[in-house]
Amino acid sequence: MSRPILFQTGPMMAMIEKQLRDSFEVHTIWNATDPEKLICDVGPNVRGIATSAFSNTGRELIDACPKLEIISSFGVGYNTVDAPHAANKNVIVTNTPDVLTEEVADTAWGLLLMTVRELSAAERHLRSEGWLQGPYPLTRGTLQNKRIGIAGLGRIGKAIARRAVASGLKISYFGRNKQSDLNWPFYNDLETMARNVDILLAVLPGGNATDKIIGQSVLQALGPDGILINVGRGTAVDETALIQALKSETIMSAGLDVFENEPKVPQSLMDLNNVVLLPHVGSASVHTRDAMGQLVVDNLRSWFKSGQPLTPVAETPFDGEQNNAP
Ligand code: NAP
Numbered sequence: 001m002s003r004p005i006l007f008q009t010g011p012m013m014a015m016i017e018k019q020l021r022d023s024f025e026v027h028t029i030w031n032a033t034d035p036e037k038l039i040c041d042v043g044p045n046v047r048g049i050a051t052s053a054f055s056n057t058g059r060e061l062i063d064a065c066p067k068l069e070i071i072s073s074f075g076v077g078y079n080t081v082d083a084p085h086a087a088n089k090n091v092i093v094t095n096t097p098d099v100l101t102e103e104v105a106d107t108a109w110g111l112l113l114m115t116v117r118e119l120s121a122a123e124r125h126l127r128s129e130g131w132l133q134g135p136y137p138l139t140r141g142t143l144q145n146k147r148i149g150i151a152g153l154g155r156i157g158k159a160i161a162r163r164a165v166a167s168g169l170k171i172s173y174f175g176r177n178k179q180s181d182l183n184w185p186f187y188n189d190l191e192t193m194a195r196n197v198d199i200l201l202a203v204l205p206g207g208n209a210t211d212k213i214i215g216q217s218v219l220q221a222l223g224p225d226g227i228l229i230n231v232g233r234g235t236a237v238d239e240t241a242l243i244q245a246l247k248s249e250t251i252m253s254a255g256l257d258v259f260e261n262e263p264k265v266p267q268s269l270m271d272l273n274n275v276v277l278l279p280h281v282g283s284a285s286v287h288t289r290d291a292m293g294q295l296v297v298d299n300l301r302s303w304f305k306s307g308q309p310l311t312p313v314a315e316t317p318f319d320g321e322q323n324n325a326p
Contacts, residue, residue: 004304006048007039007065010055012074016293020050023301030055039064048072048300057081062089070309072299074292075283076100076155077233079206083315092309093316094299097155099291100283105159107257107282108201108231115227115255115276116141116199140252141227143167149174149197151190151214152204152232153182160201172197190214194221199229206233214238219245226251231282234259243268246275257282 006024008017011031020026027046032038043064051057052074059082062068070092073081078095086093114120122136130136148164150157153173161184164171172185174193179186187193190213194200200222204210214228215238222228228251230237239260245251246269253274259265262280269275283289299310312318 004047005042005045006050006300007042007046007061009049009051009057009061012050012052012296013289013293015290016050016074016296019297020300023297023304024048026050048304050074050296050300051081053077053080055080059085062086062091070094070300070303072296072303074296077205078313079233079235083313087315091316092303092318093313094295094309094311095313096292096295097311099295100288101155101159103285103288104156104203104231104282105163107278107284108156108160108203108229109163111231111255111257111276111278112199112201112227112229113143115229115253116143118253120276121273140225143169146170146198147172147196148199148201149187149193151175151193151200151202151236153179154203156231157203160203169199191218191221194218194226195223197222198225199227201229202232202236204232204236206235210236212236212238212241214242216241216245219251222251224249224252228254229256230254231257234262239266239269243272246272249274 003023003025006020006026008020008026008028009030027038027042029035029038039061044066046065047067047069049057049068049071051071057071057080062082062085068091071081071086072094074096076095076097078093081093083093118139125131125136147170149172150161151174153161153175161171172187172193174187174190202214213236219241242254243266246254255276257278258280265277270277283292295311302308302310309318
């Protein structure tokens, strides 16, 4: 029997690419000599797409594949996939949740400690032999008796909250909905929460609904002793407003793993001492990336073998009645 035909929108880990080639007929778009011609010629027979947060799977590509059944995306954030349009076309979208939750929470907690206690600056002090001249200055920041507000208390937000509980922080959270099983203070207004916490930690998805949700007014509300940590999506923060707030010490400091226009990080941000910058490494261990990669492959294999996606996203819940089911 012929193997299902797939588009691959961008480069993926070798372990993913090998397994995709073993099970499917794969056509790679990003390195095709003429990607438009490839989409035009092969699109009509494509049944699956393997993609990630680093390349776009928009309306046009979906429409160019009338036999499309499933889009399997690497990563838990899937704002680069037009999931509502896929849903209208009865196409299942899957992502790779859960397998990265604890890793990202660990990274978030490390970034928070680096920022609050200035750990990367302290290490630079030692390496530049500054310690020989004198000790690193005492930090204004501390976790002792502090309040943390988590914007986006989902899978990763809750794993971060567990670490915050262990460190004795008072927790509150912001989202669209109050969670009935939690007693922590809930805010549906981000500015109000920012006014009532010392650390604002964002782990929100990208997309229009969260675009620049952390802007000047939220930063002002966080205040001169306030600290912002962002491990969700860079687009949730108004980067220009943040740079201004860090320069004018409207807030004390920030720790960022994600940026508006990755991998480009504004020089004006890099020039500042009161910000810790990481190159989007939230889930970036071999262990966790392998687990995410395997889930990309397993979603596709499971779909084409038994008609069951393993981890469909909220916009395309699987009810077993998809018109396009294999
Ligand atoms: P999740 O379980 O879906 O949690 C997302 C949370 O955000 C939910 O609690 C949701 O609460 C809230 N939310 C969603 N839209 C919102 C909106 N418009 N306004 C306010 N709150 C909103 O997802 P997760 O697995 O925790 O992942 C969260 C995000 O982290 C991903 O989407 C991804 O962008 C990012 N991420 C980053 C890295 C990294 O390497 N830095 C790694 C993995 C994931 P309500 O429904 O109550 O609003």
